[in-house]
Amino acid sequence: MMKVKTPTKGKIKRALxxxxxxxxxxxxxxxxLQGTKTSGVLNSVLTEIYHLKKGSAVRYTRKNDNVxxxxxGGETSLEFFSLKTDCSIxxxxxxxxxxxxxxxxxxxxxxxxxxxxxxxxENFKSMESYSxxxxxxxxxxxxxxxxxxxxxxxxxxxxxxxxxxxxxxLRGEVVESLNIAGIDRAYVCTAVSSNRVFLTHCALRLKRxxxxxxxxxxxxxxxxxxxxxxxxxLPNEGLRKEAMKTSIDxxxxxxxxxxxxxxxxxxxxxxxxxxxxxxxxxxxKSKGVKRERREAKLNRxxxxxxxxxxxxxx
Amino acid sequence: xxxxxxxxxxxxxxxxxxxxxLSSIPSSREELVEMCLQKGTELVQAIANDLFNLPSTEDVDxxxxxxxxxxxxxxxxxxxxxxxxxxxxxxxxxxxxxKKHKKDKVVWDEQTGTWKRxxxxxxxxxxxxxxxxxxxSTDEPGEDPFAKRQADKKNRVDKQERNRLQNLKQAAKVGSxxxxxxxxxxxxPITGTQTAPEKLSKDDLGNVAGMAAAATASGGKFDKKxxxxxxxxxxxxxxxxxxxxxGKGTGSKEKEQTDRVLNKLISKNSHEVLNIGKAVTMYNLxxxxxxxxxxxxxxxxxxxxxxxxxxxxxKLTNKKGSSKSNNFxxxxxxxx
Numbered sequence: 060m061m062k063v064k065t066p067t068k069g070k071i072k073r074a075l076x077x078x079x080x081x082x083x084x085x086x087x088x089x090x091x092l093q094g095t096k097t098s099g100v101l102n103s104v105l106t107e108i109y110h111l112k113k114g115s116a117v118r119y120t121r122k123n124d125n126v127x128x129x130x131x132g133g134e135t136s137l138e139f140f141s142l143k144t145d146c147s148i149x150x151x152x153x154x155x156x157x158x159x160x161x162x163x164x165x166x167x168x169x170x171x172x173x174x175x176x177x178x179x180x181e182n183f184k185s186m187e188s189y190s191x192x193x194x195x196x197x198x199x200x201x202x203x204x205x206x207x208x209x210x211x212x213x214x215x216x217x218x219x220x221x222x223x224x225x226x227x228x229l230r231g232e233v234v235e236s237l238n239i240a241g242i243d244r245a246y247v248c249t250a251v252s253s254n255r256v257f258l259t260h261c262a263l264r265l266k267r268x269x270x271x272x273x274x275x276x277x278x279x280x281x282x283x284x285x286x287x288x289x290x291x292x293l294p295n296e297g298l299r300k301e302a303m304k305t306s307i308d309x310x311x312x313x314x315x316x317x318x319x320x321x322x323x324x325x326x327x328x329x330x331x332x333x334x335x336x337x338x339x340x341x342x343x344k345s346k347g348v349k350r351e352r353r354e355a356k357l358n359r360x361x362x363x364x365x366x367x368x369x370x371x372x373x
Numbered sequence: 374x375x376x377x378x379x380x381x382x383x384x385x386x387x388x389x390x391x392x393x394x395l396s397s398i399p400s401s402r403e404e405l406v407e408m409c410l411q412k413g414t415e416l417v418q419a420i421a422n423d424l425f426n427l428p429s430t431e432d433v434d435x436x437x438x439x440x441x442x443x444x445x446x447x448x449x450x451x452x453x454x455x456x457x458x459x460x461x462x463x464x465x466x467x468x469x470x471x472k473k474h475k476k477d478k479v480v481w482d483e484q485t486g487t488w489k490r491x492x493x494x495x496x497x498x499x500x501x502x503x504x505x506x507x508x509x510s511t512d513e514p515g516e517d518p519f520a521k522r523q524a525d526k527k528n529r530v531d532k533q534e535r536n537r538l539q540n541l542k543q544a545a546k547v548g549s550x551x552x553x554x555x556x557x558x559x560x561x562p563i564t565g566t567q568t569a570p571e572k573l574s575k576d577d578l579g580n581v582a583g584m585a586a587a588a589t590a591s592g593g594k595f596d597k598k599x600x601x602x603x604x605x606x607x608x609x610x611x612x613x614x615x616x617x618x619x620g621k622g623t624g625s626k627e628k629e630q631t632d633r634v635l636n637k638l639i640s641k642n643s644h645e646v647l648n649i650g651k652a653v654t655m656y657n658l659x660x661x662x663x664x665x666x667x668x669x670x671x672x673x674x675x676x677x678x679x680x681x682x683x684x685x686x687x688k689l690t691n692k693k694g695s696s697k698s699n700n701f702x703x704x705x706x707x708x709x
Contacts, residue, residue: 061538064555072553079552080451087450147450169451182402205387206416208409213391222389227447230385239425240435242386247413251395257409263417272425275417277410294448302448321430340481340488 078145082306086232087166090146092119094126094153100183101152101160107186107282108150111260114200115231117144126151128163129290134172142170148228158289164224168302174294176217176224178256178286186281195262195278197244202231204242204263209250217288218250225258245277251285259283379416381423384443388416455549460540500526 066072089112091105109118119140127133128151137149147167154160160180166173197203205226211218229246242263249257262280265273294302316328348356378392393412399405429436459467466472480497482489489497506518544550573581582602589596615627 061542062557063538063541064557066553075552080454082454084450166448167450168448173448202386204417204420205385206413206420207387207389208393208412208416209390210392210394212389223445223447226385226387226445230387233384233443234440236437236439237386237424238432238435238437239429242424245413245417247409249395249409249412251398251405257405259406259409261410261413272418272422275414275421277414277417279406279410283406299448301452303446304449304453305446306453340486 084233086115087148087227088144088146089116089228090119090140090144090149091116092123092126092140092149092151094151095122095124096154097152098154098160100180101154101162103185104160104162104180104183104282104284105150105152110186111282112228117146128165128172128175129177129292137165138167138170138172141167150228161289162286164228166224166227168294168298173298173302174220174224175290175292176221177289177291178221179289181285181287183284184281189279189281191262191278191280195243195264196280197262198241200231201241201243202234202237203229204245205229206245206247207250208248211250211253211256212248215250215253217254217291218256220291220293221256221286221288222248244280247277254288256286256288257283258286379419380444381419382444383420383423383427383441385445386420386424387443387445388420390416455547457549458543458547460543461536 066075089108091109091112093101093105097105105118109116123136125133125135126137128137128149137151141147141149147170149163149165149167151163151165152161153163158177158179160183161177162180163175163177165175207222207226209218212222213219225246225248245261245263247257247259247261251257259279260282261277264276264278266276268274316330318326318328320326378390380389380391381387382389390412395408399408424438427438427440429438431437476491478491479488480491481487482497489495491497500522503522506522512518541550541554541556545556550556585593615630
């Protein structure tokens, strides 16, 4: 026996629709959480990542003792959290003697772990330690510039993977149109050696240069840190193929009869069939009159339209 | 793409220099940061060069640029939405070449001479609005045609609901169920019963618990509460107060109630008000005494043969006994 269950309220329905798989995806949410033990450095790393991603991130502050992304069986609760919060990237911090200041960045596909990258955090400098003109400080949710420097990102397998994960984590929402006045931040990642990446967050200062293109200046606003590669796990090939499918093979339906105008904005064309006013049957049902009177009037000339027809035919 | 070693992906606002190598690892941290920022500025400038040269449209907030789609491919978050399988009707319609036509929402109703909805409340040609159904020779006697119409309609609605569920099940199999619909399993029926028992909701269970508590003498006041158990929603008796003023409907209930109480009281003691058996014996006794007195005065010697004394007495005793037994019966009834 089956029963159809539908949400009773529109709000719930809309929330469910937001979570449903879409042809063109809007952006990934990030879940930030920690293990049983963290260090002071790691705490501030996690909170600052949360600040950078604010608006599209969820921060869990409790200890999670059964989350071990690399071990089998340690991912179940992580997958559950992902399902619960609808996040598909997670940043998991843990601190142990073997792996101090450990940061695991992972991605999810259909709420199952897709791939994992484990890095150690060194030389961390927080946002507060930087002093700069607050006018240029980046605003929440602005689209960042991302810069990768170094041949390590091309040649070393691990760094190549890290680059992809960092790009997914930092790029934010994929947009079609961008307001140029709104660009105000950049992430700079440099491969210092074969297993070390220097990551910093900068504000952009646009200066006049005489041409259309302004001269860009980077001002470090923090956080900045060194990421030392530890373990990583690539997605398996089948899953990768599945996840890389895009909506390009199914292009968007063309919008008919709608055009844009510089002055008037959106313009729509409407085609109306011929109105057969002659055939229209009209009854006087005005709401301004009291109901008794209206009904009395209807009764009085109840067969009004019919009688008219009669006259015409005779 | 500016030069050979710089890759610019405008869709992601990403620049990547794949050939750059740190010439010599600097000794101090500051130098390293300085070098990185310098190279970073170069690349950011490269992105900006491409970005600011894109055709832009002016807006109130600033120039808006249309970005090309991103070059670097990243994995999806969730699978592509799966297409919905055609319903049974859709496959049938396709086979037969039936096409959908748009219909007006309102239809002209000839009978009433008004525009009415095609479906729904106050619809045109409503089954339930028909006042007269002509009898046919095929009609079975004793069958209500109106009730039959209504039952038929209900069956059709139920059938449609079953079909819908079947189609949804098919969609669920493929994994293309609409996001807001869930197919939940219902509790299995107990063997031997006709209908599937409805699953009790949280409120229902609470009500049952409340009822069970109220079944004790104290109304559940001194019962041991389980952890997390709430008080019954209604602790006191349900009392109904009748309206004081006389009126229609519920207003006259007060009178009815008092009448009922009075009737009950009267009927209980009615046998004491007038005991017919006792009354008859008393009347007979009085009559007899009168009779004796008269006879004693007129002729006392000749009356020995004609005297029906013994007979009368016998009858009297009989009657007395019967009346007494009656009394006992009523008493026993009362005690019961």
